[in-house]
Amino acid sequence: MIDIRGVSKSYAKGKVKAVDDLTLTVRPGEIFGFLGPNGAGKTTTIKLIVGLLRPDAGTITVAGWDNQREALKAKAVTTYVPDTPEIYERLTGLEYLNFIGDVYGVPKAARLERIRKWLDVFELSPAVSSPIQSYSHGMKQKIVLIAALLPTPQVMVLDEPMVGLDARAAHHMKEMMREHCDRGGTLFFSTHIMEVAERLCDRIGIIHKGRLIAGGTMAELRAAASTQAVDAAGTSLESIFLELTDK
Numbered sequence: 290m291i292d293i294r295g296v297s298k299s300y301a302k303g304k305v306k307a308v309d310d311l312t313l314t315v316r317p318g319e320i321f322g323f324l325g326p327n328g329a330g331k332t333t334t335i336k337l338i339v340g341l342l343r344p345d346a347g348t349i350t351v352a353g354w355d356n357q358r359e360a361l362k363a364k365a366v367t368t369y370v371p372d373t374p375e376i377y378e379r380l381t382g383l384e385y386l387n388f389i390g391d392v393y394g395v396p397k398a399a400r401l402e403r404i405r406k407w408l409d410v411f412e413l414s415p416a417v418s419s420p421i422q423s424y425s426h427g428m429k430q431k432i433v434l435i436a437a438l439l440p441t442p443q444v445m446v447l448d449e450p451m452v453g454l455d456a457r458a459a460h461h462m463k464e465m466m467r468e469h470c471d472r473g474g475t476l477f478f479s480t481h482i483m484e485v486a487e488r489l490c491d492r493i494g495i496i497h498k499g500r501l502i503a504g505g506t507m508a509e510l511r512a513a514a515s516t517q518a519v520d521a522a523g524t525s526l527e528s529i530f531l532e533l534t535d536k
Contacts, residue, residue, distance in 0.1 A: 290444055290475035291315040291338060296347030297499075298333055303345075307333040309499035311347070315477050315492075318470050322490035323479045324526075326534055330499040331479040332372060335448050338477065339369040352443050365393070368437035372448040372479075374429040378422035382413065382432050385421060386439060393440035400439065407435040410461050427453040434462065445469060447478035451485065463489055487526040497534050 291314065298308040308330045315321040325331045336342040338349055340356045340363065349356045354363040377385060383404070390400040408414040411431040421429060430453040437445060445466075451459050466476050466489065480486050486493055487507060494504040503510060507526065514529045 290317045290319075290352055291321075291477055292348075292350045293334075293338070294348050296334075296337060296344045296349060298330075298337060298342060298344050306499050308337065308344075308496075311496070311499075311501055313494055313501060313504060315475055317475055318473050319491045320466055320470050320476045320478070320489055322486035322493040323477060323496065324481075324483070324486060324493060324530060325479075325496040329496045329534075331496060332448055334496065335369075335446055335477070335479060339367060339446050340364060366443040368440060368442040368445050370430075370433050370437050370445075370447045370450050372452065374426070374433045376421050376429060376433060379420060381420055382417040382424070385432060386417075386436055389436040389439055395440055403439055403441070404435070407438055410465075411435060411458055427455060427458070430454055431458060438465065443474055445474065445476045445478075447476070449480060450478055451480065451482060483525070483527040483530060493526065495530060495533055503529075503533055 293311055293313050296308055296311045297306065299306045311330075311334060323331055323334065333342065337344055338351065338356070340360050343357065351363040352366045354366070356363040377388070380388065386404050387400070390404075395403070408417055411434065413428065413431050413435070416424065416428060421432060424432065430450075434450065437447075450462060454462060463485070466478070470476055470491075492504065492506055493510060495502050503513060505513070510526070510529050511524050514524060514532060
């Protein structure tokens with residue numbers, strides 16, 4: 290569903306290589322966790338996937354569409370939640386959701402049903418008629434998540450989606466992620482919360498200094514790690530991550 294081939298991206302006229310010859314595939318029905326230290330290239334990779342940045346080299350296809358040559362078709366099947374909510378804050382929550390529904394061509398009846406459902410799930414119904422500029426950070430994160438769910442996309446790309454969410458909202462978020470992929474969708478997300486990635490992800494990729502240094506299921510990562518733990522089968526993702534990124 291997401292296919293990245295030989296992708297590189299540099300800043301400062303080539304002096305800073307944020308992503309270096311990255312190749313990976315995310316399959317239909319899969320939750321793919323993307324981990325790395327600060328500055329490793331996670332957010333740059335995500336912006337490349339959703340078409341906010343143009344790669345210096347390589348190709349990215351989303352649901353079979355080249356995201357540069359067929360950008361609108363790729364974006365039509367993708368929704369994106371950035372690490373910092375970017376919203377038209379003078380709109381009310383409901384106006385914003387209807388705007389997103391119009392952009393994605395969501396029929397009015399289906400739109401209303403989905404909006405009601407997700408407002409109830411994320412306990413945002415009382416605030417939906419208020420301007421977004423009056424929302425807390427957590428409320429803004431919730432309205433962006435609801436907007437991402439509204440079109441029922443094939444591909445969801447989430448950059449640190451748990452940041453700012455309370456415990457109940459984070460629980461519902463994880464349930465939604467699993468349900469989305471159980472229906473055949475694909476979900477690519479970055480996180481610093483190792484326990485969430487370990488429990489939730491079907492496969493995990495670890496990026497460091499712009500390069501993919503490890504990838505696979507937890508079993509595959511454990512098998513590949515050179516950890517000295519007595520019980521290798523119980524080695525945590527955090528231990529593997531710290532070992533790999535320390536080298």
